[in-house]
Amino acid sequence: MLKRTPSLTEQAKLHIKQMILDDTFVDGRIPAETDLAIELGVSRTTIRDALSRLEGEGVVMRKQGAGTFINEVGLQIKSRLDEIWSYEAMLADHGYEASVHILDHVIRPAPKDVAEALDIATDTPTLEVKKLFLADGKPVILVYNHIPAHLLSGDYTDGDLQLPVYTFLWEFGRQQINHYLSEIVPVLATGDLAHHLAVQPNTPLISFHEVGYNDDNQPIIKSTSCFRDDLMRLRLIRRQIIK
Template sequence: MPGSSSRRGGRGAPGVLPRIGNGSLAEQTTRTLLEAIMERRFPGDRLPNEPDLAEQLGVSRTTIRTALQTLERLGVVSRAPARGTQVRPHIGRESILLHRLIGFRGMLEAGHDEVHLEERMDVLDHGTEPAVQALGLDEGTAMVVHDKTIVADGRPAVHLLQEVPLEYVAEDVRRKLVAGRRFDIPDSIFEFSHLWPGREIDHSVVEIVPSVVPDDSAFPLALAPGTPHIVLCETHYTSGNEPVAYSREIVDDEMIRFRLVRSR
């Protein structure tokens, strides 16, 4: 099922934030603040105080506090009683800790004029061997496989293969997928997991594997055989530590270069 979208990330007005509805979650608030930070919309790289942020976004101070604590944990901001919340200006979209919030497409949109997604979601009789092993499945377990490539300025930048057992997916979605009917594919596997009752993704373990392009015409990126690149192998877990999905992401690291932020 093909799909595409394109957008050039733009800067909003300094200090002006879009309001968030009353029913929004702390994660949505975190995303909104993070996007404003990445667009350098806070004068002097300093955030307003919690009451002002709560008023601007239309959420509670508790929600704001939770979002700021998340951003501090991710290394995006530093907080101190005397000086408030200060943005770390050298932190960008390439921080691997921000991947879940920003995603590959958000990373690429910051530096490319046209970014679009080519994707399909299928039901297969079995998963790949790494997925079967990581999730502890029988080899004949039917899998939902989301195959997508993110293309930036005409060049494939990232190829993702995401797998989840069909039986984990909500029954109404499962029927659509099996019948090949139209289905609005979520932007990320984390959003898709909201449709897995009782098995929503809580956290992921990522293995970063340095690799070289094989001499194989089926390789999904436009790289010559022998070219170094990065492969991310992710096992996704519930809050109860149950492995529920597996992703393999092939990255052209000339287009996306990850950074890891460490703080004390």
């Protein structure tokens, strides 16, 4: 019934999610795990893994002894903070036409805070890129990226800077971002920031201060982002973890 690659679990997840979106389960109830396993021709374990992922995404809820049910509220939410990987995709999920402007880029010695975050010596040459994301032409996210120059091959063009940062890092540095460690910081839109995001000065904004790590747990990028809250409201599902 299903082939390998991507994993059976992932395929089962997508299959079930599609059935949900197609209103296959009219009463909001999802078939029993054993039934799904038979229907998709995989083991119950695989189905359970798939349902666990969907539960984590807020798509379904499970109740022991009762069944598994569609989570209508969770199904609607976009821009989950913990699922953002590229701003391009995030804006597209919202139905916006996303575009990117490179406002500035330069290689210069790393200032102290950047050097500390990236665990490099102060003054190590670092690529600094200032990007503005637009949604349907309206400015919505302003991003500063700092990447140690020695990680990059250097043969990129100005146009390449418009690539999603994880693509850029892979193409020109053979680096993969495994995860980000992010701090959420409130800021005031002053001068430059207010100008680029086209908001009134002293508007309160959310910013991310984050460091991206590669598969070897080495910091490879420092990133600071500011969001226009009215166009891009950040959301999150919080659960109790005790089990």
